Amino acid sequence: MNHITVLHFTGAGRFHCDGLSQLHPxxxxxxxxxxxxxxxxxxPECPRFAKCGMSHTATITSELKDPAAILAAAKELGIAExxxxxxxxxxxxxxxxxxxRLKGWQYPVVIDTRTGALHYDNYGGSWGKEExxxxxxxxxxxxxxxxxxxxxxxxxxxxxxxxxxVKLQVPxx
Amino acid sequence: MKxxxxxxxxxxxxxxxxxxxxxxxxxEKMKAxxxxxxxxxxxxxxxxxxxxxxxxxxxx
Numbered sequence: 001m002n003h004i005t006v007l008h009f010t011g012a013g014r015f016h017c018d019g020l021s022q023l024h025p026x027x028x029x030x031x032x033x034x035x036x037x038x039x040x041x042x043x044p045e046c047p048r049f050a051k052c053g054m055s056h057t058a059t060i061t062s063e064l065k066d067p068a069a070i071l072a073a074a075k076e077l078g079i080a081e082x083x084x085x086x087x088x089x090x091x092x093x094x095x096x097x098x099x100x101r102l103k104g105w106q107y108p109v110v111i112d113t114r115t116g117a118l119h120y121d122n123y124g125g126s127w128g129k130e131e132x133x134x135x136x137x138x139x140x141x142x143x144x145x146x147x148x149x150x151x152x153x154x155x156x157x158x159x160x161x162x163x164x165x166v167k168l169q170v171p172x173x
Numbered sequence: 174m175k176x177x178x179x180x181x182x183x184x185x186x187x188x189x190x191x192x193x194x195x196x197x198x199x200x201e202k203m204k205a206x207x208x209x210x211x212x213x214x215x216x217x218x219x220x221x222x223x224x225x226x227x228x229x230x231x232x233x
C-alpha cells in the first residue's frame with residue numbers, strides 16, 4: 001500500500017511528517033537532514049520508514065549472501081577461491097558453508113550464504129587480523145554493488161579515497 | 174545527471190546516496206541495491222522537500 005507523506009515545514013529548518021506523528025503525537029518538528037538532538041525522535045522509528053519514498057541517504061550493513069560476489073571479493077584480495085566445506089573450528093563446532101581462507105588466519109571464515117552469518121575464530125586477533133575480515137566485507141560490498149549495477153546496464157566508475165574507502169559512482173538514466 | 178554513489182569503507186560499511194533525483198524516483202532506482210544488506214539508517218535529503226510540498230498543494 002502506498003502512502004502519501006504529508007510534510008509541514010516550520011521555521012528553523014524543521015518539518016512535521018505525518019508518518020512519525022502517528023507514533024509520537026505532539027512530536028517536535030524533525031530537523032531537515034535527519035540529524036537528531038538527544039531525546040528527539042526521527043525517521044528510523046517511523047512505521048513507514050522501510051517503504052518511505054522520500055529521497056535519502058542510507059547506511060547499509062552488508063550481508064554476505066551472494067556466493068558469486070564472495071568469490072569475486074576473494075579474487076580481488078588475492079586469496080584462494082572459496083569452496084563449500086564443512087569446517088571444524090577450535091572449539092570443536094563444525095560449520096558448513098563457503099570457506100574463505102584469509103591471509104594470516106589460522107582457521108577459515110565459514111560463510112552461511114543463506115543467512116549471511118559468518119563463523120570464525122581468530123582468538124581476538126591472535127589467530128588472524130580483524131582487518132583482513134573487514135577487507136573481505138569491503139570488497140564483497142564493492143563486488144556485489146558492481147554486479148548489481150552492471151545487471152541493470154549501468155556503467156560503474158570506481159575510485160579509492162585516501163582513507164581506503166572505495167567509491168562507486170553509477171550514472172543512472 | 175542522476176547518479177547513485179555507493180561508498181564502502183575499510184570496515185565494510187556501506188553508504189548509499191542519490192543525486193539529482195526527485196521524489197520516489199530515488200527509491201525506485203536505489204531499490205536494486207537493497208540486496209547489499211540491511212538498511213540501518215536512512216536520512217532525508219533537503220533538496221527533495223520542495224517537491225513534496227508541491228505534491229501536497231496539488232493533492233490538497
